[in-house]
Amino acid sequence: MDPSKKMKILVVEDDKLFLWTLNHFLQKEGYEVCSALTGELAFDLAQHEAFDVVISDFHLPGLNGRDLIRRVKTLQPKAKTVLISAYQRDEVAQEDELTLNGYLNKPIELGTLRQLLLDLTMDG
Secondary structure, three states, rough: OOOOOOOOOEEEEEOHHHHHHHHHHHHOOOEEEEEEEEEHHHHEEEEEEOOOOEEOOOOOOOOOHHHHHHHHHHHOOOOOEEEEEOOHHHHHHHHHOOOOOOEOOOOOOHHHHHHHHHHHHOOO
């Protein structure tokens, strides 16, 4: 990713307060942010807009975060992907090691998210 370009991030989270918190934080960090409350809405967005990073909760109503990320990667193979969950990584993401660029346990430490996004920017 070009560090001079503002990264465009899709955030998918069904908890409205947590989604607002993530959006607010990411916007203050200088990212362009789109959000969705369901996997289906997020996939619809991904069909019409390109994203540098997709951050999704695992447990969503309907299409879960893991399946959403798989679908988005078929449309946007260069998109970086981060799964977030209250579950341990090996319970939800073990078979997705090649698809995921990051995994964060809830509750998320915003400083850890900041560092992960910086690392993804450097990875290009």
